[in-house]
Amino acid sequence: MKAIETKQLRKSYGKTEIVKGISLTVEQGEIFGFLGRNGAGKSTFINMLTGIIHPTSGSFSLLGMEGGDNMAKKYIGVMPDYANLYGSLTAMAHLKYFSALSGKPAAKAVCMEVLQQVGLDEHYNKKTAKFSFGMKKKLGIAQAIIHDPELVFLDEPTSGLDAESVLHIQRLIRDLQKRGKTIFMTSHNLNEVEKLCTRIAILKEGRIVQSGSMDELRAAFRSTINVNIKHSPIPASQQESLHQWLEEAGSNLELNDGEITITVESEQKISEMIRAFQQCRVEIYRVHVKEPSLEDIFLEL
């Protein structure tokens, strides 16, 4: 059974199509990262899966249940991108109310435990009208996991939080996965997704432009390995031929005194290059290889 399966999911507002036919599969136990710039359509997509908005066309299933099936709601937890809380209720009251709504009323001790997990235990008895943005976000995460769901949707769980809280929440997400839960999260923070997610889809203008594990994404973009070599002076007699060799080996060649920078397409080229240097009796002091980060991949698309 797949945790999530979507087929040609689309959403239009009026004549503008926001989500342009997304088909993807998320296995159980994954942390799936949905990455894209602001306005790419991440929230629109996630809101369709969680039943907040209706797809214009296409279909999906969650945990083997047909999309829109109210039965599935018991097993999923959702932190929407934007929603106010009830200002007159305390954090604890929220969790009690929401867990009961999910059909799994949580005891006070359980609520406290979840509040502690998100770092809100000290404020359990405070009305949310007095909550800061970050505190509201944490309570948003708490209510998404209070009923111990199998599949958790988190729409930008860490954006707008301070550095310490970000780490806290990231640890929580990993713990959820360790307990066998599936997490589908969106983010526009590349580092976070890179660190956390088992698989990633990159969304651009409502379309998935690339998806796979981090390694697969990097492999797909191997064409951009950046190599920087520090070396001993090149003998005058060899300069001409070595330069010519380098010109043919890669692109973006930069030659400085005792240092070259070049972009090559494969790792093979790096070893060939080292051999070429040695044949010309040039000593290599240091090789610095910069693989594309997700950021580079992302910007390239």
Added chain:
Amino acid sequence: MYEIGKREFINLFKSFKSITIVVLILTASFYSAKFSRLFEGEAKDFNGTDIQYLGLLVLIVLFGTIFIMSLSHDTISREIHERTIRFLVTKTSRASIILGKFFGILLFWVICLFTSFILIGIFTQRIDWFIFFQTMSSLTFQIALTILVSVLVPKPMVTMFLGTLIGILFPILGFWLMTTERVWAVWIKYITPFYYLEQPNFSFLVIFLFSAILLLIASFILNRRDC
């Protein structure tokens, strides 16, 4: 559904506005009961019913809509406006949100009406259950109408305005329907609750059916709405 209803019910009891209205209705029943005792024999037996209970029915038919609208016009529109509804629709079905809200509000009014009838009953030594259920049917319809308005218009400011407007116009419409001779008005008569409340028989049960239809429409609309 149960949880949403419970919260709605408790919120109504907590609000100052609703307590004011309850006190108003209870005071009205108290005085109508007391007043009727002064005219014992004369005031009794109007169409075979106690006039003081009839007074309460008229009060609810005329002012019930505006009472209920003023208290609950935003029961769903505020949730949509504040997007708190997102927490609800991701946990339960939209139909159970509608039903939960409906039963929560209904329970509040049942208790309020029941207390009024008991209060009058203490004075008159008799409770007219027929009028009680007639009045209940009117309240049920008005609550369902309020919920429909709250679903149709997702802005609390607009539902407040609309609710007040309907609260004033609806009884006027009812009064006009009762007195008008126009032929084309007849069919309107049959789809509004007033006609059925006038009858001294169980035809008021039709009003419960109307309420169910209003709730079905509200549920249908909310089901299709993006939150």
